[in-house]
Amino acid sequence: MADVRVLMISNPNSTSQNDRLFRRVVPLLRQVDGLHLVSRFTHRPGHAEEMCRGLTRDDVDLVLAVGGDGTVNEVVNGLLGTVGGDRPDPRAVPAVAVIPTGSANVFARALGFPPDPVAATESLVDLLRRDLRRLICLGTWNDRWFAVNAGFGIDADVIADVDRTRDQGFAATPLRYLQVGVRAWYRAGRRPPHIDVDAVSAGGERIELTGVPLLLASNTNPWTFLGPLPVVTNPRNSFDQGLGLFGLTDIRGVRGAASVLHLVGFGHERFPASWINRRIVQFDDASSVTLSCPRPQQFQADGEFEGEMRRVHLASIPDALEVFAPEEAYPARHRNWGQILRDLVRIY
Structure with missing residues (x-):
């Protein structure tokens, strides 16, 4: 793929984020030819939204959210702005990708990424190399x-x-x-x-x-x-x-x-x-x-x-x-009581 400028926004308070994780994730991302990575950390609630506000693809090609669903929410609201005005062209604002480090990571997992952040990064590296992206629907509530x-x-x-x-x-x-x-x-x-x-x-x-x-x-x-x-x-x-x-x-x-x-x-x-x-x-x-x-x-x-x-x-x-996402969604399977109990035992 051509050169791609990536702004990585990380929430240091998310559940599974630490220095050891970044020592594994960043080298994986740097394996992508032509990738130029700038990393920033959030310092307070709403900071990711502030950093994304007004960004276009003239500024950066991709915003990579390293965090949970709350971090994704801030990135989306920063990029798309207040609901009700002129909605930006989704191909005029940076695309979005996620490395899940929150507690539930619903957005990333529903897109098809594995819940483990290192495995998700490996999947993202493949997507970046193949330039696999798609448009998705979003919800609004009032003006957000x-x-x-x-x-x-x-x-x-x-x-x-x-x-x-x-x-x-x-x-x-x-x-x-x-x-x-x-x-x-x-x-x-x-x-x-x-x-x-x-x-x-x-x-x-x-x-x-x-x-x-x-x-x-x-x-x-x-x-x-x-x-x-x-x-x-x-x-x-x-x-x-x-x-x-x-x-x-x-x-x-x-x-x-x-x-x-x-x-x-x-x-x-x-x-x-x-x-x-x-x-x-x-x-x-x-x-x-x-x-x-x-x-x-x-x-x-x-x-x-x-x-x-x-x-x-x-x-x-x-x-x-526009998001980078695997071709197949994460499997949403119903489970019987025996499977549920086995999984709960495995968690705790």
């Missing part, structure tokens, strides 16, 4: 962008609680997400959110819901990962179509608990799924979504807590960003 998912309800409560545990010095492990999720379900069961949903698909289909306690929108498939486990809510979803919506109409009682566990990957076998499917709402290829609540609810985007809001407008923007 998201790459992975966004939502009101229990998932946002979980993100807020995990942020608080991180501030106290605890790691964001899959087990901690599960523990926090159970606590969030218990709190929500006593005073469930009431979210009104009005969504339209790219094909003109419409869905209207009143008073659901949980609603999330995903731009990826799977919508998240529980350690090594891909969690699928909308099997048809992809980076090539609109948002996939997943909601629960009732979270009370034993079936409500089972429905919430379904959200984080448990109970996809025939019996549990049939037991709770009347409480589940799925809607694919949404192009426009309005979420509103009678009282402020916590809201998250790309795994980052964004505050409490009463109304949020979501949309899907086709061909919004």
Whole structure:
């Protein structure tokens, strides 16, 4: 390939980032002929967005995010700017690539990169040599962008609680997400959110819901990962179509608990799924979504807590960003209970 100028933006606070990793990753990148690498570290929340703001391909060909989904979110918002203005040509702003060093790394893994950062770098080196890139859809919420998912309800409560545990010095492990999720379900069961949903698909289909306690929108498939486990809510979803919506109409009682566990990957076998499917709402290829609540609810985007809001407008923007990505997506497989238990034992 021709000379390529790469700006590598690294979040030193991400889960698996350290000096030893860079001693392995940087030499791999330098094996690409014609690659010119400039490395910068973020110093505070929002710093990656500041560094990317206003960049064009006259400045740099590729922004390489070394971090998790939050770092990717900042890079995307910096490159594309505020939603609602003149949207930049995706081939006029730098392309984006990711080396995953966060806790979940949904964006990178959904694109098809392995979760190990060194293996992901090896894959990226091959992609750079072959110049394999593609355009993907992105989501928006109000005047900002998201790459992975966004939502009101229990998932946002979980993100807020995990942020608080991180501030106290605890790691964001899959087990901690599960523990926090159970606590969030218990709190929500006593005073469930009431979210009104009005969504339209790219094909003109419409869905209207009143008073659901949980609603999330995903731009990826799977919508998240529980350690090594891909969690699928909308099997048809992809980076090539609109948002996939997943909601629960009732979270009370034993079936409500089972429905919430379904959200984080448990109970996809025939019996549990049939037991709770009347409480589940799925809607694919949404192009426009309005979420509103009678009282402020916590809201998250790309795994980052964004505050409490009463109304949020979501949309899907086709061909919004050019990325380097493997040809085949990361396999999103449903797993049976035996596989889940074996994987959890392997994690802990």
